[in-house]
Amino acid sequence: MFALVPLAIAGLIAWRREFAATLTDPLVRSVLVAQAAVLVWNLSWLAVVRSYSGGGWTGDWYGHWQRCQFFLKRPDVNVLFNGFDPLPSRPPLVNVVVADWLTIVGNEFANYQLAMTAWSSLAFLPTALLAIRGARFMRGGSPARALALLTIFFMLSPMAVQNATFAWTKLPAAMFTLASLEFFLAARPWAGDGMRPVPAILCGVCLAAALLAHYSAAPYAIVLTGAWLAGGLWTGRRTRWLGATAAAAAAGLLLLTTWFGWALAVYGPGGTFLSNTTATDRAPTLALHAAAVAGNVLDTVVPHFLRSLDRSLIRQPSPWGFVRDWWFMGYQVNLLMIFGSTAWLVVLVAGRHSLRRLPAGHVASWLAAVGLLILLGIGSHSGRDHWGVAHICLQPLVLAGLACVAGCWGALAISFRRLLIVGAVLDCVVGIMLHYAVQGFVIDRWLEPDRPIAAFARTYNLTAFDNFIVKRGADWRFVGDTFAERQGIPVAVALVILAVSLWVIRRQSEAANIRSMKP
Amino acid sequence: MMSFALVAPTLLGLGWPLVARWRAEPAQRLLAAVCLSLIAQYLFGWLVYTLDMPVRRCSPWCRSRSPA
Secondary structure, three states, rough: OHHHHHHHHHHHHHHHHHHHHHOOOHHHHHHHHHHHHHHHHHHHHHHOOOOOOOOOOOHHHHHHHHHHHHHHHHOOOOOOOOOOOOOHOOOHHHHHHHHHHHHHHHOOHHHHHHHHHHHHHHHHHHHHHHHHHHHHHOOOHHHHHHHHHHHHHHOOOHHHHHHHOOOOOHHHHHHHHHHHHHHHHHOOOHHHHHHOOOHHHHHHHHHHHHHHHHHHHHHHHHHHHHHHHHHHHHOOOOOOHHHHHHHHHHHHHHHHHHHHHHHHHHHHHHHHHHHHHHHHHHOOOOHHHHHHHHHHHEEEEEEEEEEOOOOOHHHOOHHHHHHHHHHHHOOOOOOOHHHOOOOOHHHHHHHHHHHHHOHHHHHHHHHHHHHHHHHHHHOOOOOOOOOOOHHHHHHHHHHHHHHHHHHHHHHHOOOHHHHHHHHHHHHHHHHHHHHHHHHHHHHHHHHHHOOHHHHHHHHOOOOHHHHHHHHHHOOOHHHHOOOOOOOOOHOOOOOOOHHHHHHHHHHHHHHHHHHHHHO | OOOOOHHHHHHOOOOOHHHOOOOOHHHHHHHHHHHHHHHHHHHHHHHHOOOOOOOOOOOOOOOOOOOO
C-alpha cells in the first residue's frame, strides 16, 4: 500500500500542468471548499459519538470493521462476521480500500471511523456536479448558488450526516452511483452518434464500483442500464453508441469479475449469490414474498406516526432517547421524511419544475425511472419491516432529490423556500443535534456529571445498549472518546462551518439576484 | 492525523494520469480522478489479498498503539 502514496504523488507531478489548470477553475475551487466544509461538518459530529445508537441500527458498524480486519489479518475464508455473516454477503470494495488506508494511518478503530466518515462525505462530490448540472438546465439558474445551497442541504440532512458517521458503506456506494448518473448524463446515450464515449466508460466503471461497494446500488444499475439501452434503441444512427456501450459494459464487467470470479471459485454460486439478506430473508413462497414487499412499500411511504405499530423497539426509560428514536425512525427509514421533514414536498415541486423543461417524450421516462427505483429499492429488502426500509437502497435517490432542489431554487416560489428553511431548522435540531447529543451522552452527563456512561447507556433502548456493550467488550476507543471532556469543541467547529456556509449562500444568492435583474 | 495527509494524494493521484488530458469540464475530471483512484486502490488491495502478498500492517509513519 505504501507504494501507492509516491505513485499517486508522481501521477499528480507528471501531469501537474493539467492539475494546476483544473485547480484554477473557479467552480472546481468552490466544489473543493464545499466538499471540505461537508467533511469537517461530518467529522465534527463523529467526534461527539461515544456509542452508536438510533432505532434498531446495530451490527453493521462493527461488521465492516471486522471485514477490514479480514483483509489485513487473513483468517480462514469461512469466518463469520458478527457471528453469522459470511464474507460474500457483502461486496468488498470499501473494506479492502479502508484496510489499505489502515496500514498507513494505524489499525485503530478511531482511524477506521475517520476513514469511513471521510469516504462517505465524498458522496457530496457527484451530488454537487448534479446540482450544478440542474442549475444550468433551469432558466436563470446559478451553479454557484446551487453549490452553496446543496452544501447546506447536505449538512442539515439527518440522513446524510447519520449515514456518514455510522461506519457502513451506504454513502460510498451512493458516491459511485451518483457519479455513474453524472457520467450517464454527460455521455448522452440517447444522442446516437452524438454521444460521448469516455463518460460512457466512466459510467460503466462507476456503476460496477457502486455494486462492489454495496449491493444497494443494484436497483440503480438496473434502471440506468435499462435507460441506456432504451436511449440507444430509440436513436437512428447507432455505430458510435454500440462501440461505447460495448466498451462501457466490458470495463464494468471486468471490474465486477475481480470479486465475483474469486467468490464463485471459493464459495460457489450458492455461497456467492444467496448469502445476502435479500436472499436469506426471503419468504418461503412467492405469494408471501410479494405480500412482504407490498407491506414494506406501504410502511415505507406512510410515516410510523400516522399508523399503529408495535413501538417496543424505541421504548426506553430515557425521555430524550425516546424522542430521538421517534424522529430517527422517520428521518432514516421513511420515504418522505428521509428527504427532510418538509423537503420531500419541495423535492416534488422542484421535480415538477425540472420535468417541465424536458422534451415531452423524456418526462414519462424520468417518472418511470424514479418510480421503478423506489419500487426496486424497497422490494430488494425481503424481510418484513414495519418501520420502513428507505435506508436500505434509497440514499442516492434522496441526494439526487436534494441536488434537484438546489438546482431549481430560482424557480421555486418563496413559500416553498420558506417551508424548506423551517423544515431544515427542525431537522437540524431533532434529527442531528438531539441525535448526536444522545450518542455522546451529552444531556445525561450535563444533568448527572458524576455517573459513569454505562449507567446512562442502560436508559436507552436495547439496540443502543447492545452497541454500547459491543464497544465496551472490544475495548474500542472511538473518536468521540478523545473529545469526551471537550465535546463543546467539535460542536463549536460544526456551528462555525454552518455559519460560514450560510454566509456564502447569502452572498451567492445576492449575486444570482443581481445577475437576474440585469437586462 | 498527520498520517491521514498521506492518504489524501491517493484519493486523486492514482486516477489523475488517466483523466488529465480528457476534454471535459474540470469538475468532471476531478470526479473521474477520485472515482478511478479509489477503484485503483481497490484493485491493488484485492491483488495483494488474492495473491497472498505480504501486508505490512503499520506504516513507518503511523503511531498505532495496537498494531494489527
